[in-house]
Amino acid sequence: MPALADCPTERWADLGIRVISALVLAPITIVCVWVGGVVFTVIVAAAVIGLAVEWLGLCRRSSLIVLRPAGLAYVILAGVAVLWLRHDPVAGRSDVLFLLSIVWAGDIGAYLVGRWIGGPRLAPHISPGKTWSGSVGGLLAAIAAGSLAAHFLSDAATWRAMLIAAALSVVAQAGDLLESFVKRRLQVKDSGHLIPGHGGLFDRLDGVLAAAPVAALLALTLGRGVVLWQ
Numbered sequence: 761m762p763a764l765a766d767c768p769t770e771r772w773a774d775l776g777i778r779v780i781s782a783l784v785l786a787p788i789t790i791v792c793v794w795v796g797g798v799v800f801t802v803i804v805a806a807a808v809i810g811l812a813v814e815w816l817g818l819c820r821r822s823s824l825i826v827l828r829p830a831g832l833a834y835v836i837l838a839g840v841a842v843l844w845l846r847h848d849p850v851a852g853r854s855d856v857l858f859l860l861s862i863v864w865a866g867d868i869g870a871y872l873v874g875r876w877i878g879g880p881r882l883a884p885h886i887s888p889g890k891t892w893s894g895s896v897g898g899l900l901a902a903i904a905a906g907s908l909a910a911h912f913l914s915d916a917a918t919w920r921a922m923l924i925a926a927a928l929s930v931v932a933q934a935g936d937l938l939e940s941f942v943k944r945r946l947q948v949k950d951s952g953h954l955i956p957g958h959g960g961l962f963d964r965l966d967g968v969l970a971a972a973p974v975a976a977l978l979a980l981t982l983g984r985g986v987v988l989w990q
Contacts, residue, residue: 935970
């Protein structure tokens with residue numbers, strides 16, 4: 761989510777490297793989701809292992825023992841949720857692409873609108889850089905992306921797709937704030953330095969980690985073979 765800056769040039773200083781990272785990572789992710797099977801399982805497993813290693817490294821900064829198992833459980837739950845979603849032979853591909861479209865669009869919308877408009881901070885005691893304008897911009901972008909994804913994936917861009925997209929976007933933003941809260945308590949700016957312009961895996965996947973279990977719970981309620989927005 762966007763950071764406030766006094767100088768217009770500084771506001772967009774990291775834009776180039778963020779775009780390059782996205783252009784590299786997004787196509788790889790989409791291909792893995794599309795192919796599914798072993799390929800998708802391997803990349804999710806690699807992400808979970810990377811997140812676990814990153815989390816254990818962060819926990820060295822704290823003496824609170826419960827942090828380690830809590831963070832690992834959070835990561836594993838999200839990984840299992842994403843795998844369970846994708847392994848639905850009928851709706852899996854569409855559900856995961858729908859989820860990623862919402863989270864990615866929310867991140868992009870929050871970044872662009874927050875940097876452009878700025879304004880009051882969303883949660884100054886948790887993350888001084890996040891703004892209300894960025895949060896609203898991210899929500900609207902996520903709703904638009906969810907509607908478009910639903911239309912192209914099933915030719916059914918309904919009001920339900922908009923509602924589900926809005927709900928998942930709110931959860932993803934909550935995950936973003938949770939990660940910011942933890943980093944603030946641990947006194948670190950980024951969870952790592954693996955992804956140029958973004959930081960670590962937690963910095964890039966915070967929204968997915970929060971939204972994936974909710975999406976999986978919704979899919980479980982609807983039943984296998986039914987896309988999330990129907």
